[in-house]
Amino acid sequence: MKILVPVKRVVDANVKVRVKPDQSGVELANVKMSMNPFDEISVEEAVRLKEKGVATEIVVVSVGPAQAQETLRTALAMGADRGILITADGPTESLGVAKLLAKVAAEEQPGLIILGKQAIDDDANQTGQMLAALLGWGQGTFASKVEPSADKVAVTREIDGGLETVELKLPAVVTTDLRLNEPRYASLPNIMKAKAKPIANKTPADYGVDLTPRLTTLKVSEPPKRSAGIKVKTVDELVEKLKSAGVIA
Amino acid sequence: MSVLVLAEHDNASLKDATLNAVSAARALAGFAGGEVHVLVAGSGAQGAADAAAKVEGVSKVLLADDAAYGDALAENVAPLVAGLLANYDAFLAPATSRGKNIAPRVAALLDVAQVSEILSVESADTFTRPIYAGNAIATVQSSDAKKVITVRGTAFPKAAASGGSASVEAVSGAADSGLSSFKGAELTQSARPELTGAKIIVSGGRALGSGEAFTQYIDPLADKLGAAVGASRAAVDAGYVPNDYQVGQTGKIVAPELYVAVGISGAIQHLAGMKDSKVIVAINKDEEAPIFQVADYGLVGDLFQLVPELTSKL
Ligand SMILES: Cc1cc2nc3c(=O)[nH]c(=O)nc-3n(C[C@H](O)[C@H](O)[C@H](O)COP(=O)(O)OP(=O)(O)OC[C@H]3O[C@@H](n4cnc5c(N)ncnc54)[C@H](O)[C@@H]3O)c2cc1C
Ligand SMILES: Cc1cc2nc3c(=O)[nH]c(=O)nc-3n(C[C@H](O)[C@H](O)[C@H](O)COP(=O)(O)OP(=O)(O)OC[C@H]3O[C@@H](n4cnc5c(N)ncnc54)[C@H](O)[C@@H]3O)c2cc1C
Numbered sequence: 074m075k076i077l078v079p080v081k082r083v084v085d086a087n088v089k090v091r092v093k094p095d096q097s098g099v100e101l102a103n104v105k106m107s108m109n110p111f112d113e114i115s116v117e118e119a120v121r122l123k124e125k126g127v128a129t130e131i132v133v134v135s136v137g138p139a140q141a142q143e144t145l146r147t148a149l150a151m152g153a154d155r156g157i158l159i160t161a162d163g164p165t166e167s168l169g170v171a172k173l174l175a176k177v178a179a180e181e182q183p184g185l186i187i188l189g190k191q192a193i194d195d196d197a198n199q200t201g202q203m204l205a206a207l208l209g210w211g212q213g214t215f216a217s218k219v220e221p222s223a224d225k226v227a228v229t230r231e232i233d234g235g236l237e238t239v240e241l242k243l244p245a246v247v248t249t250d251l252r253l254n255e256p257r258y259a260s261l262p263n264i265m266k267a268k269a270k271p272i273a274n275k276t277p278a279d280y281g282v283d284l285t286p287r288l289t290t291l292k293v294s295e296p297p298k299r300s301a302g303i304k305v306k307t308v309d310e311l312v313e314k315l316k317s318a319g320v321i322a
Numbered sequence: 323m324s325v326l327v328l329a330e331h332d333n334a335s336l337k338d339a340t341l342n343a344v345s346a347a348r349a350l351a352g353f354a355g356g357e358v359h360v361l362v363a364g365s366g367a368q369g370a371a372d373a374a375a376k377v378e379g380v381s382k383v384l385l386a387d388d389a390a391y392g393d394a395l396a397e398n399v400a401p402l403v404a405g406l407l408a409n410y411d412a413f414l415a416p417a418t419s420r421g422k423n424i425a426p427r428v429a430a431l432l433d434v435a436q437v438s439e440i441l442s443v444e445s446a447d448t449f450t451r452p453i454y455a456g457n458a459i460a461t462v463q464s465s466d467a468k469k470v471i472t473v474r475g476t477a478f479p480k481a482a483a484s485g486g487s488a489s490v491e492a493v494s495g496a497a498d499s500g501l502s503s504f505k506g507a508e509l510t511q512s513a514r515p516e517l518t519g520a521k522i523i524v525s526g527g528r529a530l531g532s533g534e535a536f537t538q539y540i541d542p543l544a545d546k547l548g549a550a551v552g553a554s555r556a557a558v559d560a561g562y563v564p565n566d567y568q569v570g571q572t573g574k575i576v577a578p579e580l581y582v583a584v585g586i587s588g589a590i591q592h593l594a595g596m597k598d599s600k601v602i603v604a605i606n607k608d609e610e611a612p613i614f615q616v617a618d619y620g621l622v623g624d625l626f627q628l629v630p631e632l633t634s635k636l
Contacts, residue, residue: 084454086590086591087590089457089590090454090457090458091457092457092458099453099454099457099458111572166435167426167435167436168429168430168433168434168435168436171430190572191572193454193455193571193572194453194454195453196438196439196452196453196454196455196571197436197438198422198426198438199422199425199426199429199436199438200426201426202396202422202423202424202425202426202427202430203426203427203429203430203436204430205396205397205427206400206426206427206428206429206430206431207430209501210501211397211499211501211502212396212397212423212427212502213502214396214422214423215419215423217565227505230419231419231565231566232419232420232507232566233418233419233420233518233566233574234507234509234510234566235507235508235509235510235564235565235566236507236508236509236564236565237393237504237505237506237507237508238504238505238506238507239393239395239502239503239504239505240502240503240505241501241502242500242501242502245501250565250572251555251558251559251568251572252558252559252565286435287434287435287464287465287466288435288437288462288463288464288465289462289463289465290460290461290462291448291461291462291463292460292461293453293458293459293460293461294458294459294461295458295459296452296456296457296458296459299597299602299615299616301614301615301616301617302602302617302618302619302620303618303619303620304609304614304619304620304621304622305619305620305621308621308628308631308632308635309635311603311619311621311632312632312635312636314619315580315601315603315619318601318618320522320579320580320600320601321522321547321580321636
């Protein structure tokens with residue numbers, strides 16, 4: 074079974090972004106970029122399935138600026154076999170990305186597509202679900218366990234009340250949650266080897282997909298600031314403060 | 323502007339997240355004097371539909387009652403919603419794990435860009451939403467003829483659960499897609515309030531060191547306060563508590579009256595889930611911990627000593 078893993082280049086999780094003074098967006102110049110952490114989990118899952126002999130080939134795909142090539146190289150160093158870079162300048166919305174991924178899926182015919190549950194920049198949490206809808210496939214979102222068999226995959230999902238398990242007909246879409254696995258670090262020899270792995274360069278036009286945005290960002294502003302309060306010295310003082318604030322009886 | 327709201331329910335009763343979404347729907351419908359309808363898709367869900375009919379501001383309840391909708395499988399529910407939306411201008415779902423699973427599937431079926439986790443309704447087509455773990459708020463305008471939206475519960479008040487008298491109308495859809503089936507659930511059993519609706523939350527972090535320590539230190543404090551128990555990702559990853567306890571950017575978003583963070587450092591991703599709480603208390607032995615930058619009351623010291631003392635003095 075072939076596995077397709079879409080990976081997104083995002084601002085690193087450790088960066089605290091700043092809103093631009095003119096409110097046109099956030100400051101992205103000279104900010105550290107990384108692979109979306111959920112996508113590392115997706116790549117790791119695919120690589121483990123290949124190591125178990127379930128997957129035969131792992132194809133990673135990214136939609137974004139030319140530098141998204143680095144993100145693909147990271148995935149190749151973790152164990153993916155080849156990459157597809159769809160270069161898109163300017164904003165790409167989840168719906169447009171999902172349409173491109175649906176075209177890639179039609180070409181590549183994967184048995185499983187593993188995405189992250191959300192990208193930590195836009196926090197949209199929608200691309201996988203949209204892709205599943207466009208393909209008419211089942212979706213196992215927020216996965217903490219993925220167990221493929223011959224023509225089905227059982228997916229254990231992290232939901233508000235705990236966990237639930239669904240069974241999906243293959244091919245299917247899975248989106249990963251934090252507890253699915255702990256992604257490996259690529260070893261130096263594998264980073265070197267990844268440089269020789271192929272990456273195909275494409276454009277949205279190659280797939281005939283129109284990426285015209287449906288959403289316009291009118292402005293980006295700072296959230297209301299919370300000012301730091303006070304340090305209390307003792308538990309008694311804390312109890313008294315909470316009582317006078319009216320939050321405990 | 324007529325708006326359809328997806329009910330969050332367990333067939334017998336309605337979950338509070340529905341009430342927050344109804345408030346957002348009323349704000350949206352208000353821009354053009356339209357109605358708010360609620361869809362209850364379930365199996366044996368008359369109870370939930372009757373409860374939805376009593377919610378203030380709801381003028382009609384659509385009840386799709388079929389075994390195929392009992393487990394809220396997105397593959398079955400999304401086409402039902404997409405069909406019903408022929409008669410509506412907007413679809414709103416609570417940003418719960420269920421809403422987040424279903425709404426984007428609906429959006430794609432209708433070729434609409436979803437607006438995720440809105441914080442406010444600015445006009446009939448303009449909304450605010452958090453990006454970058456809540457470190458920025460984007461104001462976005464949708465050019466789609468129909469809107470598909472998920473609603474962050476903490477940003478909208480709950481509509482009154484009584485006072486309404488909507489009619490309940492049966493609807494149906496294609497039911498079973500044949501793509502997926504429900505195999506079972508392991509739900510966390512707890513007599514405590516639900517995390518997202520709780521007035522008080524006590525959360526523990528990595529510092530607890532074990533599940534036993536949660537039981538020994540966090541639970542008694544939560545019991546004294548009538549609080550729900552939450553956790554940082556580190557505590558969940560380490561297996562001290564179940565996954566559904568996680569508060570944060572990629573867990574649950576909460577905004578209680580009182581949030582007590584015990585042995586939690588205050589990473590950006592954790593703050594994203596709780597910084598809209600009314601009063602925040604932090605107990606941490608490191609006086610430089612970032613959590614103190616958002617805490618109203620900070621107590622520096624060893625939790626294993628301070629938490630039992632606090633519990634005994636309440
Ligand atoms: C330079 C730039 C500027 C932007 N400006 C705006 C703007 O002003 N307004 C706006 O609304 N949007 C903007 N976006 C796009 C915004 O980031 C999109 O909404 C995003 O592509 C999809 O949403 P998400 O990343 O939150 O998806 P989610 O649904 O949260 O992502 C889930 C998963 O989908 C997959 N995925 C998502 N995107 C990609 C991708 N590009 N390539 C491969 N896999 C992917 C990944 O597996 C990811 O884990 C911009 C993007 C770029 C690159
Ligand atoms: C993609 C991604 C998503 C994430 N999503 C989330 C999320 O949704 N929610 C979330 O919480 N995190 C999330 N994180 C993780 C986050 O970055 C932090 O790693 C995590 O919140 C740390 O948890 P913690 O504060 O319990 O642990 P630590 O950061 O290790 O902090 C422990 C704290 O306990 C204090 N302490 C130690 N011993 C004692 C004692 N005896 N008494 C008192 N204090 C003590 C220490 O001083 C320290 O401040 C995410 C990370 C990534 C990359």
